[in-house]
Amino acid sequence: MSFLRFAARRVAEMAATLLAASFVVFGAMYLAPGSPAGFLLSGRSASPEAVAAIKAQYHLDDPFFVRYLSWLGDVVQGDFGRSITYRTDVSRLLADRLPITLLLVAMALVVVAVIGLLLGCIGAVRGGATDSTILVGTTFAVGTPSFVAAVLLQGLFAVKLGWFPSSGAGDGFGDMLWHLTLPALALALYLIGLLARVTRSAMLEALDSEHVTVARSRGVPERQVVYRHVLRNSLGTILTTGGLIISTLLVCTILVETAFSIGGIGQLLELATTTKDFPTVQAISLIIVALFMTVNLIVDLLLPLVDPRITLGSRSTSV
Template sequence: MGSFLLRRFATLLVTLLCASAVVFVVLDVLPGNAAQVLLGPDAAPEAIAELAMQLGLDQPAWQRYGQWLAGLLRGNWGNSYAYDSPVWELISERLLLTVPLALMAMALTTVLALSAGLYAAARHRRAGDVGVMVLAQIGIAIPNFWFAILLILLFSVQLQWFAAGGFPGWSADEGGGVGLALKALVLPALSLAVVQAAILARITRSAVLDVLREDFVRTARAKGLSQRAALWRHVLRNALIPVVTVMGLQFANLLAGTIVVENVFYLPGLGRLIFQSIANRDLIVVRNCVMLLAAMVVAVNFIVDMLCAVIDPRIQAGER
């Protein structure tokens, strides 16, 4: 198992290096000039050239790439062109909203998907199974932003149970608190979780049905074990391997998919920061945010590999 994790960690480092190169090249070759955007369309060419020199935009691309990587390793992420403040401070403030939002959405996804998937598999080809699959198909077809608007119309406009947007903050000094902050994230998390839960429910159902056909499950049932006990004791763990893999990918999608939802609910998260930075042509913020999201995706996949190694004894047996 040690060599398995070592290989996965080496793959993680190589993937991060490749991702950094792709992110830098894509953003660096985009048309436009950050100095031109900051000074405005009527700025003098001399002023634009001087600001570009101050920002380091006149240096060769390979040199800027090396300086960027060195800054990432040292923890110096540079200063924002538009906000004139350290990039890491901007990102860390927004992560305090985006990460809890993604975690809440993932928790809702897991509860809804595992419950629905197990329920459908236990009632295979019956009314309960058909009903869950129909709902799952509808959930897959619904875009996140459209469902978010429906939630606002129902729970904010009609029932007035939740605010239509905004974030009060985690601290009572900011006029909010933990309770109010979590309440403000319920509708965004639900709008993110619906599509992911529908996908995961179908995968859970398929994985559970595959395990239910195994000989050891039939043996356990023949010994008198009830269907519920067989599902929880024997089937679920063996069916978790593909489910956990998809959950890791979904959590990465939730982190990256908050851009639209945060703009719908007017939440000051990482997604809204990326959107505003793209509009302001603040490339250093966009570059670091995208690289951070890529690193989160790779890290989540590494954690999923470790969980699969713990769940599946065949991986450990293969190493031996």
């Protein structure tokens, strides 16, 4: 299968999946107890005319499929509706908060990639006590959920030592990097352990392969053996795990943002869910689904480039 044909097929599959996801996202909120009208009234009694006006403003009395098709048509044009909680366009809320979340995820991803790959490589190549120490450390990391890491890091480095801010996202790029350091570490801790273990296992398997033995017997320097034959042959597994890591970061950022009061889309989603802010929940959920699928598409397209044994449309190596 040609690259362009495969890419076109995957994009078509993404569009179909996104359409199905949009229906589920839109319908799920209406299955939950409560209503946006009840939130807008804040428990106050209101005349039937006032309730009818609220329902008319948000089209709550329209048939379900009419509301869905109207919402989908607006979404295609970039209009996610108006937030019930904030009384403003959802698109504006996303434009204000999405960059913060993306910066947090990017910082955490860099930390995971650098430390996770380094620990995995060192553990696989050196072995012995070094490998055992790394295994113990990564076991602790994998067993620590993001929200627990957030509380521990916040209590030690922000409250007790005062080295980092305890909340907020900061003003300006430099200040934002400073404020997001602890949240990024909390978000990355579990995934560092995961990537380190995957990298170590993939490299140990490659070290036992026949072509590595042949390269060593020919006198190829150990550094070149590790780089050209071991690490390169492990990239397929590592890249596949990288897609899972990015998806996990997008989900776990909700907990970390809430713990540090960062004000990104994760914290916005948590608040919108509580207040039955239908348009905001639907928009954020759809964006997260779209990001998931985009990450998977990129991984599928990159895998054959980093590992020729993998063919387009397959994530398994041929034996």
